[in-house]
Amino acid sequence: MNYLAHLHIAKHCNSQLMGNLLADFVRGKPDGRFNPDTTQAIYLHRFVDSYIDNLPAIQSCRSLFPKSLYRFSAIALDIFWDHALVHHWQHFSSDAFSRFIENAEDACVNAARQENYPLPENYLRLSSRMWREGWIESYQDIHTLPFVLQRMSTRSPRMAPLAETADTLLTYRQPLLDAFVPIYEDVLQAALQFRKQQA
Numbered sequence: 385m386n387y388l389a390h391l392h393i394a395k396h397c398n399s400q401l402m403g404n405l406l407a408d409f410v411r412g413k414p415d416g417r418f419n420p421d422t423t424q425a426i427y428l429h430r431f432v433d434s435y436i437d438n439l440p441a442i443q444s445c446r447s448l449f450p451k452s453l454y455r456f457s458a459i460a461l462d463i464f465w466d467h468a469l470v471h472h473w474q475h476f477s478s479d480a481f482s483r484f485i486e487n488a489e490d491a492c493v494n495a496a497r498q499e500n501y502p503l504p505e506n507y508l509r510l511s512s513r514m515w516r517e518g519w520i521e522s523y524q525d526i527h528t529l530p531f532v533l534q535r536m537s538t539r540s541p542r543m544a545p546l547a548e549t550a551d552t553l554l555t556y557r558q559p560l561l562d563a564f565v566p567i568y569e570d571v572l573q574a575a576l577q578f579r580k581q582q583a
Contacts, residue, residue, distance in 0.1 A: 460549035
């Protein structure tokens with residue numbers, strides 16, 4: 385799952401939104417390094433990533449990619465799921481999409497101000513750009529995804545083939561949109577159960 389999905393799952397589970405965004409920038413155990421709410425949110429994000437990676441339905445979606453791109457398919461799908469969530473937004477949220485984004489930004493900015501521990505600089509840079517440049521809103525357009533994947537593919541030479549996964553996402557957009565609803569319903573239920581265990 386990508387930015388929008390993690391934010392939506394966080395709200396759905398009454399978890400801190402900022403910590404769910406922050407998780408990708410934290411290595412090792414977060415305990416004692418952040419406020420308790422932030423730490424719990426990081427663990428929720430990690431649970432969601434692990435849970436979805438092991439769903440049989442995800443393996444079926446990954447099989448749509450050429451064998452040469454299979455190792456990059458999970459990353460490509462993470463990006464696509466944000467597009468799918470926007471597409472199916474009214475199925476999963478009673479909030480207007482634009483209002484959700486505004487509230488999510490406010491929640492993340494306020495949590496960062498209240499955090500008693502230093503936040504990673506790379507997270508602060510990314511989150512600032514993400515909100516300022518409207519990255520999440522741009523995922524409404526399927527034709528944004530090739531640009532996003534191309535940008536991600538330049539991070540290192542070994543990531544270069546990631547840009548080629550865009551063709552599969554465009555070709556199989558409708559089957560993937562159809563697959564998303566039961567997958568995401570499953571993830572939301574599992575995330576709620578995990579939060580109950582945290583409490």
